[in-house]
Amino acid sequence: MAARAVFSSNTGEQVKPRFGEVSLDILTDILCNLNNTNKYNLEKVSGLSGCLKESRIVECVFYVCEELGLNPAVGYQAIEILERFMARYIEDLIHGQKDEGASSEDTERHEELVFQTLKQKFFLSVVSSVQISSKLDLYSNVVNNDIAMRFVQAAGRPSSKQQLLDSEILILKTLHFNVNVPNPLTYVETLLEVLGHNDGSVRVAELHQVCVRVLRFIYLQREIIYSSLLVSATGCSSPSPEQRAKFVSVSEDLMLLGVGVIAVSAFIHHSSTWEKVVEELTGITGISGRSIMEFVCVTLMHITKTTSE
Incomplete structure (x- = not known):
């Protein structure tokens, strides 16, 4: 903590995002742009990504x-x-x-x-x-x-x-100065904004606090989580190199990651209503409820395994 006082460039508390203040038209454009960017990046994805x-x-x-x-x-x-x-x-x-x-x-x-x-x-x-x-x-x-x-x-x-x-x-x-590319948290926060607009009963601000922690966990445990997803998707405990190569487009899909993070957070925050959140996310993104739930199950398995160790 002392070191942070020496190096910190931030003189105040971190500003939390405020939800519900973006118009529907702007929100629709942002989500559409993120979706198109995600699709473009997945088309160009490399095996080394x-x-x-x-x-x-x-x-x-x-x-x-x-x-x-x-x-x-x-x-x-x-x-x-x-x-x-x-x-x-x-x-x-x-x-x-x-x-x-x-x-x-x-x-x-x-x-x-x-x-x-x-x-x-x-x-x-x-x-x-x-x-x-x-x-x-x-x-x-x-x-x-x-x-x-x-x-x-x-x-x-x-x-x-x-x-x-x-x-x-x-x-x-x-990088030819092309550095302002969407990151995973951008997808999560945009999807949360849309979710809150579609369903006013969802406590988006509270859910966001959980999402930040879940996304961090997934990034720190990224390799093992996506390896489990690959095994689950292929039904094979030792996927072939070809299967691994094809799965790169899944591990690099930021829209899937975004809905997965929100769904996991919804389950942790209020398990009785999380299926409704999954339905909303499916309607927003077109990602099947089955894919989202599979992501949730694998992530929760590793979260509970980590916390119990």
Whole structure:
């Protein structure tokens, strides 16, 4: 807690979202845009998608955001930025070497050099992703280079302001400054807004507090939860590589994740009415109630297993 007072860029309490203040027309446009973006991303999904959402990396990003006093949305946005950057950057480096007509031996040597370079700069890339994400969030103050440098140095990774600036610029240029992409929390909060508009009896603000915790749990346990979903979907305890490849579109589906998080939270918050919430979510998104309930069952299984250990 003391460290947060040193590094925090946030001088007040975190602002909680206020529901019920967006007009139906605007809300419809936002949901439609999120749905189209999600479909487009799923069409372009790579077999390597999700590799940088490994629990240790997610935990590191969340830790940085907590120590800097940032809102939860910043962490999810930073993870999206980091993953997109690393995938594009590595691809550019590898393809650049191949385009030069290097021998296989030179290529292997180059790939090892790339790996070592990324390993040395990875933590700095994490911090830079958080910096960029903080500039996109309406409720968090910007993490400037002074704050970032103090944090990096305290973490035992001394760096100069120029190195921090170069790291941030590299990410922005590699992604062609396209960093304002929807994150999982955006989907959850938008769906909650629509849910509250359709059914005034749903206590959206209370449900949101549970959703934030459930989404965090799922991200920290992402690999094991989606592995269980894959086994459940295929009915096979050892899914084939082909089945795993096809399942990537499920694990990267942010709309499914959004409705799943809300459904799990509804069950935890008020189990007697959660099926009604599932029906509403099906009507809003078109995702079948069976798929939502399957997601809920698997997630609750891991939540209860974790809390009982």
